[in-house]
Amino acid sequence: MNNIIALPAFKDNYIWALHSLDGTEVIVVDPGDPKVVFDYLQKNKLKLSAILVTHHHWDHSGGVRALVDHFDSVSAYGPIGEKVDGIKHFVSEGDEIVFPSFQLTLKVLEIPGHTLGHVAYFNEDILFCGDTLFSCGCGRVFEGTAQQMVTSLNKLKALSPRTMMYCGHEYTLANIHFAQNVEPHNKALKNRRILVEDLRHRDLPSLPISMGEERKTNPFLRCEEPEVIDSVQKYAKISLNDPISVFAHLRQWKNEF
Numbered sequence: 553m554n555n556i557i558a559l560p561a562f563k564d565n566y567i568w569a570l571h572s573l574d575g576t577e578v579i580v581v582d583p584g585d586p587k588v589v590f591d592y593l594q595k596n597k598l599k600l601s602a603i604l605v606t607h608h609h610w611d612h613s614g615g616v617r618a619l620v621d622h623f624d625s626v627s628a629y630g631p632i633g634e635k636v637d638g639i640k641h642f643v644s645e646g647d648e649i650v651f652p653s654f655q656l657t658l659k660v661l662e663i664p665g666h667t668l669g670h671v672a673y674f675n676e677d678i679l680f681c682g683d684t685l686f687s688c689g690c691g692r693v694f695e696g697t698a699q700q701m702v703t704s705l706n707k708l709k710a711l712s713p714r715t716m717m718y719c720g721h722e723y724t725l726a727n728i729h730f731a732q733n734v735e736p737h738n739k740a741l742k743n744r745r746i747l748v749e750d751l752r753h754r755d756l757p758s759l760p761i762s763m764g765e766e767r768k769t770n771p772f773l774r775c776e777e778p779e780v781i782d783s784v785q786k787y788a789k790i791s792l793n794d795p796i797s798v799f800a801h802l803r804q805w806k807n808e809f
């Protein structure tokens with residue numbers, strides 16, 4: 553397995569650094585701040601091989617131009633539907649990117665909603681999903697519709713329960729607070745809170761987390777669960793008959809929480 557390290561950036565972003573098997577090269581995911589990457593490469597004497605960008609927001613893509621200008625041989629990948637300065641390789645649904653020296657192949661999923669061109673990179677073991685899915689939460693629907701976001705989250709939900717999810721922000725504890733209001737009787741969520749509080753207390757990332765665990769604890773992946781529907785209906789004060797309406801009101805609730 554490739555070693556994957558969280559590089560904290562800004563207030564609560566993570567730039568993910570995926571190492572080659574021999575430990576000499578890295579691929580970085582969503583380098584919003586180039587200085588964080590430059591410092592990490594220098595300190596650990598690493599070569600930057602590639603950059604993956606999930607969506608155009610500056611806190612995920614703002615470092616691409618400086619990194620590709622500095623390192624000639626770096627390949628930068630990003631979504632076909634979005635403009636990111638420095639990206640030369642545009643990816644779309646079904647594409648496969650092969651990194652021979654990492655013995656790694658990543659596939660591309662289009663997951664619009666947070667932004668219209670947002671993509672994820674994944675294989676059986678790992679998922680980089682930017683700001684679409686967070687642990688115990690999901691991204692705000694800035695550019696797309698609730699319908700698009702639900703379709704995107706369903707694509708992620710369909711991945712193997714063993715797949716480890718690496719998202720773009722450390723929002724887990726705040727998300728758990730909200731999720732426990734939605735599902736006060738969810739035991740898996742209670743247990744997750746204890747684990748995450750301990751990790752955060754020691755200043756460690758709450759990530760990655762398996763998709764199997766997310767399915768048990770993330771209300772945005774659980775819009776068909778009776779307790780979620782019931783709570784959202786009480787909040788919205790109307791009867792909701794389909795998962796998209798449940799999601800839309802759940803997202804609205806979180807925005808106002």
Ligand SMILES: [Zn+2]
Pocket residue numbers: 607609666683
């Ligand atoms: Zn974003």
